[in-house]
Structure formats: C-alpha cells, structure tokens
Amino acid sequence: MARTSRLRKLARMTTTPRRVSRRAQQRQGGTGAKVTVRTTLIAYAFMLPFLALLLLYHTWPVFFGTYLAFTKYNIISPPEWVGLENFQTLWKDEQFWSGLRNSLKYILVVPVIQILSILLALLVNRPLKGIGFFRTAYYVPVVTSFAVVGLIWTWMYQQGGPVNAVLTTLGLMNEDRSLLNNPATALTAVMFVTLWKGVGYYMVLYLAGLQSIAPELEEAAVIDGATRMQVFWNITLPGLRPTILVCSLLSTISAIKVFEEIYVMTQGGPAGSTYSALFFTYSRAFVDFQYGLAAAAGLIIAVISIFFGLLNFKLTRGGKTDA
Structure with a gap:
C-alpha cells in the first residue's frame, strides 16, 4: 500500500x-x-x-x-518677431566675440582638471591609514559656496597677498601687483580657482570608477609580469573610459558656461580680459533688458556646448570600454 x-x-x-x-x-x-x-x-x-x-x-x-532668440523683447512690451536680427547684431558685436573667445580659452582647464583628478583618485584609492580624512579634505572646496571661495581668492590674489609673496619668492613674478587687475594674468588666475574648487568633485567620480574595476584583472596582469604603468594604460584607463566621458562632458560644459567665478571675482575686467560669453548674456538680459539678444547669445552657447559634447563622445568612443 x-x-x-x-x-x-x-x-x-x-x-x-x-x-x-x-x-x-x-x-x-x-x-x-x-x-x-x-x-x-x-x-x-x-x-x-x-x-x-x-x-x-x-x-x-x-x-x-x-x-x-528670434524676437525683440524687453519684458515690458510683448515679444516682437524680428527673425535673424539678433544673430546679425551678435555677429557685429565685438564684446560678444571677446566673451566667446574667453569662454573657449577656459576649456583649456578641462584636460588639466581631468588629469589631476585621476591622479588624486589613484592616490586616495589606496587602503592607507587616515585616507578618509584626505578624501574629505579634497572634497571640502566643492561644497563651499563660490561667494566665499571668490572672496578668499580675491584677497589672496591682491597686491601683497600670499600668492604674490610666493610667486615673488620663487622668481616667477617681478612686480608685486594684483593678479586679478592685470589683463595678462586675470583669466589664468580665475581658471586656477575653478581648477582648485572642482578637482575634488571629479576625484570622487573617478574614485567610484576605479572601485568598479575588477581587481582580479589588475592582479592577473601583475602576475603575468606587467608593470604598474602597463596596468594603468591597458586596464585602469580603459576601465575608466565611461567615467572620463561623464567628467569631460561636465567640465567642458561648465567651462563654456563659466559665470560665477567671473561675477564674483572680476565682473568681466580688467579691460574685458575675463569677460565670458555667459556673462555677456547676463549683462544683456539683466542690465540692458535686451532679452531677445540675450536669448540668441544663449542659443549660440548651447549649440557650441552640444558640439563639444559630441566631440567628447568621439574622443572617448562613447564611453565604451575595450572588449
């Protein structure tokens, strides 16, 4: 049963x-x-x-x-369609072209900030005692208000300030004068502040990218006799390619649209040496109340940002890692 x-x-x-x-x-x-x-x-x-x-x-x-961008608008009267008139005005406006040139020069900070961020990420990715303190210290400038950062660095750059003292001692500057009041050095000085403030942010992104790479790959390469440099170029860097795409996109767009640094530290001076394209847009909109002209300038900046975004995709192969 x-x-x-x-x-x-x-x-x-x-x-x-x-x-x-x-x-x-x-x-x-x-x-x-x-x-x-x-x-x-x-x-x-x-x-x-x-x-x-x-x-x-x-x-x-x-x-x-x-x-x-295709209208004449001053916020008081309704928008009036003018077609391409605003773009024709911008074509003849030397101040707009000067601001656009300065914004394109600002892109030079992008490769520098990316290289430094990768090096810092490699440095703080080590299991050393107290490494958490250094990670926090590098990130503190990121969360600090730019109003505070701008005021501090304006004081440091002034005549007789600590930066001038160091440069004079090292023989890199012959005359003690404010770096922000010198047309030859003002834009570079502002770019350095952007570099100092942003490097910690991209370091954190690269640190996350490094920790997503399987350690077995690097260990296998070391066992096969690869040097540290060979491991970096053949395993680490290709593994960081998606992160490089994101960081380069963000930093390039931020460089083209630079505004806070200029507004707080120089107001576009001296002699227009730090006058950026977005500062031109701000001046036309909120100082001259030419909103149509400002919108046209903003549209041109957006198109340029898209172009450099596509260029970043091309250079990083769309962020795809090697198979």
Missing part, C-alpha cells in the same frame, strides 16, 4: 502538465495585460509631479527661450 502511494506521488511529479486550452491562455493573457497597464498607470501617477516640474522649469523655458 505504501509502495503504491509512493508510485502515484512520483507519477504526479513526473507527469507533464496538461496543455492549457487556447481560451484559457487568452483569458490569462488578458488579465496579465490589464495588470501591466494598471502598473504602468500607477508608475506614471507617481512620476507626474516630477514630470510636471520638469515640463514647467526645463522643457518650457528651452522652447520659450529659443522663441525669444
């Missing part, structure tokens, strides 16, 4: 389940579709507040700003 019971149980376990009828399959499929639609609607309901804010504060300003 017990043997018969065990055989029946085994038969039930090994028997192929009966084929479900087509009508039953359609009924089950309909129920699954209803569940999927309901789940999707619930998901979009949760996202609706964010989507509404995105549409209101991001998508709509982009379209409205593009429209304003």
Whole structure:
C-alpha cells in the first residue's frame, strides 16, 4: 500500500502538465495585460509631479527661450518677431566675440582638471591609514559656496597677498601687483580657482570608477609580469573610459558656461580680459533688458556646448570600454 502511494506521488511529479486550452491562455493573457497597464498607470501617477516640474522649469523655458532668440523683447512690451536680427547684431558685436573667445580659452582647464583628478583618485584609492580624512579634505572646496571661495581668492590674489609673496619668492613674478587687475594674468588666475574648487568633485567620480574595476584583472596582469604603468594604460584607463566621458562632458560644459567665478571675482575686467560669453548674456538680459539678444547669445552657447559634447563622445568612443 505504501509502495503504491509512493508510485502515484512520483507519477504526479513526473507527469507533464496538461496543455492549457487556447481560451484559457487568452483569458490569462488578458488579465496579465490589464495588470501591466494598471502598473504602468500607477508608475506614471507617481512620476507626474516630477514630470510636471520638469515640463514647467526645463522643457518650457528651452522652447520659450529659443522663441525669444528670434524676437525683440524687453519684458515690458510683448515679444516682437524680428527673425535673424539678433544673430546679425551678435555677429557685429565685438564684446560678444571677446566673451566667446574667453569662454573657449577656459576649456583649456578641462584636460588639466581631468588629469589631476585621476591622479588624486589613484592616490586616495589606496587602503592607507587616515585616507578618509584626505578624501574629505579634497572634497571640502566643492561644497563651499563660490561667494566665499571668490572672496578668499580675491584677497589672496591682491597686491601683497600670499600668492604674490610666493610667486615673488620663487622668481616667477617681478612686480608685486594684483593678479586679478592685470589683463595678462586675470583669466589664468580665475581658471586656477575653478581648477582648485572642482578637482575634488571629479576625484570622487573617478574614485567610484576605479572601485568598479575588477581587481582580479589588475592582479592577473601583475602576475603575468606587467608593470604598474602597463596596468594603468591597458586596464585602469580603459576601465575608466565611461567615467572620463561623464567628467569631460561636465567640465567642458561648465567651462563654456563659466559665470560665477567671473561675477564674483572680476565682473568681466580688467579691460574685458575675463569677460565670458555667459556673462555677456547676463549683462544683456539683466542690465540692458535686451532679452531677445540675450536669448540668441544663449542659443549660440548651447549649440557650441552640444558640439563639444559630441566631440567628447568621439574622443572617448562613447564611453565604451575595450572588449
């Protein structure tokens, strides 16, 4: 009796389940579709507040700003369609071209900040005692308000300040004068502040990228006789390619749209040596109330940013690591 019971149980376990009828399959499929639609609607309901804010504060300003670029608008009277007149005005505006040249010069800080960030990430990625303190110390400038940073560095750059004292002692500067009041050094001085403030941010991103690389790859390369430099060029750097793409994109766009540093430290001076394209846009919009002209300048800056973004994708192969 017990043997018969065990055989029946085994038969039930090994028997192929009966084929479900087509009508039953359609009924089950309909129920699954209803569940999927309901789940999707619930998901979009949760996202609706964010989507509404995105549409209101991001998508709509982009379209409205593009429209304003082809109008004459001073916030008092309604926008007046003028076609390409604003772009023709910008073409003849030497101040706009000067600001655009300074913004393009500012891109020179991008490779420097990326190289330093990678080196710092490699340095703090070691399991040393107290390494958490150094990681925090390098990141402190990132979370410091630029108003505070600008005031501190303005004081350090002034005549008789600590920076001048160091440069004079090293023989790198013959005359003790404010670096921000010298047209030959003002832009470089502001770029150094951007470098000092931003290197910690990109260091953290590169540190995350380093920790995502499988250590077994580097260990296998070392066992095969590879040097540290060979491991870096053939394993570490290709593994960081997605992070390099993100960091280079962010830093390039930030360099083209540089504004805070200029506004706090130099106001575009001296003699327009630090006048940037975005500072030109700010001046035309909130000083001269030429919103159409400012929107046209902003549209040109956006197109240039897109171009350099595509260039970054090309240089980093779209962030794809080597197979």
